[in-house]
Amino acid sequence: MSALITPRGDRIVYxxxxxxxxxxxxxxxGAGPTRAEDPVTLATGKAFAARGGRAFIADRLGRGDSIPAGPIDLDAQLEAIDALSREADTPVILIGHSSGCxxxxxxxxxxxxxxxxVLWEAPLGLFEGGAPSWWASVRAAIDADDLEDAVARYMVGMPPEWLEELKQSPAYPQIVLGWVPDGEALSTVEERGYRDVLSSVTAPLLALVGSETFPGMTATADELAASASDGRSEQLAGAWHSWEPEAMAERLARLAGLAG
Incomplete structure (x- = not known):
């Protein structure tokens, strides 16, 4: 386990x-588990490292061992990622999962x-009325201190069993406060448009979906790839929003120029 302190004083453990x-x-x-509860990402990082790469698997702010010094918002999350990339002091590949895209x-x-x-199953362009409207609704519930309603509004359109599982977590319903960066990011990206957000990105972009996925995910991946200067959309082994670790590690290695 390693740790760093961001310029604003947030402690990021990875x-x-x-x-x-x-x-x-x-x-x-995305709006998911701590690193300790995420065996898929851990296995992927280990497999990528075995192929000659390096992996940073961090707890998001307010999750697991990463302690925020102030409000958990998008700026704080972006600063944490920037601090991790500087700590690596090497070329980096950013891998976003779900809202993390x-x-x-x-x-x-x-x-x-x-x-x-690498963007794995980005839930963009899939909200009824658009992400800005959806996030405004969630934000209103948070501001009213009705966190249970905020969680329900955040989870709209997702499988109902996911919400029921969340309700069993000791972090429920305060967990929604850690999703503020996700909501702000999804809203911002849709509001600005994919091409504008990606306009300064010249590195290769892979928009990936699993071999079994939810409606709309493949179309979004195709659109994201088309919006990048060097983008591709591909299918990778995986099902229902989760990838197969060895398949992802192999694809990352090829992207990094490590595969023979």
Whole structure:
């Protein structure tokens, strides 16, 4: 376990896997578990490291061991990613998962040595009425201190069993406060438009979906790839919003130029 302090004083805890000096994969999770509860990402990082790369798997702010010094918002999350990329001191690949894709897209413009970006099943263009309207509704519930309603509004359109599982978590309903960067990022990306957000990104972009996925995900991946200067959309082994670790590690290695 490693840790760093961002310029604003947030403590970010992360697992550092692989060799110093190697191209570093920085995983940006969505509104999901802590790193300790995410065996898929851990297995992916280990497999990428075994192929000659390096992986940073961090707890998001307010999650697990990462302690915020102030409000958990998009600016704080982007600063945390920037601090991780500087700590790597190598070319980095940003890997966004779900709503983490929108955060990765916004972080890319601040990443000085970006070797590539991978977006796994970005939930963009899928909200009824658009992400800005959806996020305004969630934000209103948070501001009214009705966190249970905020969680329900955030989860609209997702499988109902996901919400029921969340209700069993000891972090429920305060968990929604850690999703503020996700909501702000999704809203910002849709409001600005994919081409504008990606306009400064010259590194390769891979928009990936699983072999079994939700409606609309493939169309979004195609649109994201078309909006980048060097973009591709691909299918990768995985199901229902989760990738297969070995398949992802192999694809990351090829992107990093590590595969033979």
């Amino acid at each position: 697992d550092d896997l692989g060799s110093t000096g190697a191209t570093t994969a920085i995983f940006i999770s 929108a955060i990765a897209m916004l972080a890319a413009a601040r990443t000085t040595d970006l070797a590539g970006m």
